[in-house]
Amino acid sequence: MVRRAGEYDAVIVGASLAGCTAAILLGRGGARVALVEKSPDPGAFKRICSHMVQASGVPTLERLDLLEAIVAAGGIRSRLRFWTEWGWVEAPPERAAQGVNLRRELLDPIVREAAAATAGVELMLGHEAVRLLRDGDAVRGVAVRDRDGVDADLRATLVVGADGRESHVAELAGVPAKTLPHGRFAYASYFENPSGSLDSSVWFLDPQISAAFPTDGGLVLYVAMQTKDRLPEFRRDPKAALLASVAAIPESSTRPGREVGPLLGKLQMPNRVRGPVAPGLALIGDAALATDPLFGVGCGWAFQSGAWLADCVAPALHGAEPLQKGLARYRRRHRRELRGHAFFIHDYANGRRFNPIEKLAFFAAARDPELATMFDAYATRQIRPTQMFAKTIPRTIAVAAREALPHRGGGVPASR
Ligand SMILES: Cc1cc2nc3c(=O)[nH]c(=O)nc-3n(C[C@H](O)[C@H](O)[C@H](O)COP(=O)(O)OP(=O)(O)OC[C@H]3O[C@@H](n4cnc5c(N)ncnc54)[C@H](O)[C@@H]3O)c2cc1C
Known part of the structure; x- marks a missing residue:
């Protein structure tokens, strides 16, 4: 059953970090935005994520007026340092950039609430994008289905896929994904952080990797990223294997306290790259580029790419130029900013040793x-x-x- 038709400047599918960023900035610019999210829960959050927002993403959080709220919720400003067998690589504290770490169960609702409160943005929880509306080759809207199975057509000048690594919108639009293999798997758990250290640390044990991300609530997330030949050991007893990897971390100035869980595991995380635009359509966040989580870039890039898109299409949504011009500008920006980083991240993601x-x-x-x-x-x-x-x-x-x-x-x- 088709119940109602909506007319919008933009329909954004996915109300997580990327989608909410684009919605807030487009709404502030005067656009009418439908922000469609399949989860009915306003407090929904991404469960498997080490939640370190890199320093590159912080200016966008400031622009969204979210940094203060994130810090007030317990988010900590954290520097990043790396250990290899040749010692620590860390910038002097006064010159090191600071990201921000807040667990996704706190971060995601803050970002979503801000989007819902933005004039011009209609947050549609519990609605799943099931089909694209087309005008010839161009995408011109989205058909969504609510929890009762009722469909609605949302027509728009621009459709945005902000629906994550497995982007259904990209698939419906026929945007191909290039998939590059990932040679490691990840297990993680939260521990008490008795030292109170705020530094995020990555130990390159060549080729195995351990990492620690301090966060809100006096907690630190310890992560083991190991090559897939080690998977049977972790499968047998994931918690024991994770604890053993934490205990084996060299040259750690701090030791974790009690493990408080939950134990998280991600066994398959191939890198996924898609062209970020098609006629009437843009992809942002993981939908456009989902890379190895080892380097903690996805959240920052979700915020950044949402903002790049909003800036690039603003003139078109005001009728000052054809949409394709704004989309082409976004494609160039996305490529210029992220392609080089992605190349080197993908190259190391296969589980190899250092060259x-x-x-x-x-x-x-x-x-x-x-x-x-x-x-x-x-x-x-x-x-x-x-x-x-x-x-x-x-x-x-x-x-x-x-x-x-x-x-x-x-x-x-x-x-x-
Ligand atoms: C193990 C692991 C650790 C990570 N650690 C870090 C880290 O430390 N730092 C970092 O920056 N990044 C990290 N990442 C990556 C980060 O989680 C993602 O890059 C980020 O969440 C991407 O945000 P997004 O808004 O693009 O998509 P997502 O957060 O994936 O959100 C997609 C949204 O779309 C909705 N949706 C999907 N399909 C539909 C549909 N058909 N209709 C309506 N809604 C839909 C979903 O419900 C969801 O809300 C990690 C990832 C993994 C796997």
């Missing part, structure tokens, strides 16, 4: 605060790979020559 260049880079950055600061800007996704290489290559060679040559006649020492 000689990476070894040299970590070796040098662990010995030189200037390099560590540049590395920090890159890892927190504030500069692109080309900018990072331009800044670091000559200095890395100089530091490595100074530090390594006397020891090994030219090679990077195996460990400190």
Whole structure:
């Protein structure tokens, strides 16, 4: 049964981080927006996520007027540091960028409430996108189904797929996904954080990885990301295997307290890349690019890509130019900002060990605060790979020559 027809400037499918960001900014710009979410629960949240929002995403949170609310809810401003066998790579505290960590069960409702409170935004909970409406080749709306099985057609100038890694909207629109393999799996659990340390830490145990993300409520999430040959051990007793990996973390200045759970596991997380626009359609957040969670980029990029899209299509929604022009601008922005990062993330995601260049880079950055600061800007996704290489290559060679040559006649020492 088709009950009603709505006319909107934009229909956004998915009221999580990316969708709510685009809805807030489009609504503030005067657009009429339907924000469609299949979960009926206003407090719904993404369960499997280590919830570190990188520093690159923080300016968007400020623009959305959400940073204060996130910190007031217990979100902590956290720096990022990396350990390899050559030591810690960490920028001096006063030069290190700060992200923000708040569990998704608190973060998602804050963001969704802000979207629902924005003039022009109609949040439609409990509605699932089931079909796209078309005008020739162009997408011109979405058919949604409510919990009682009642369908409604929502017509719009622009349809936005913000429906995550498995994007049904992209599939309905025939936007192909390129899938790149992921060679690791992840288990995680929350622990008490008796040290109160606020640093987010990643230990590259080459090729295994451990990580700790302090967050609200005096908690820290410990994560084990291991190559798939270790899966049988984790499957047998996931909790014991996770605790063993936490106990084996080297050079940790802190130790976790009691494990409080829940135990989370994600066994398959292939990288997924889609072209972010088609006629009448844009994809944002994970729907456009879902990469290895190891580097904690997805939430920041969901906020950022939602904002890029809203900025790029604003003139078209005001009738100042054809929509395709705004969509082309968004495609270029998305590509310029994220393609290089995604390339290197995907390259490491297959579970391989460090290559000689990476070894040299970590070796040098662990010995030189200037390099560590540049590395920090890159890892927190504030500069692109080309900018990072331009800044670091000559200095890395100089530091490595100074530090390594006397020891090994030219090679990077195996460990400190
Ligand atoms: C193990 C793991 C750890 C991670 N850790 C981090 C981290 O530390 N930091 C970080 O930045 N990122 C991390 N990520 C990635 C992060 O979770 C995602 O990148 C982020 O949630 C993407 O946000 P989104 O808004 O694009 O999509 P999602 O958060 O996936 O939201 C999609 C929304 O669309 C809705 N939806 C789906 N289909 C429909 C439909 N047909 N109709 C209506 N609604 C629909 C869903 O209900 C959901 O609300 C991690 C991911 C994993 C798997």
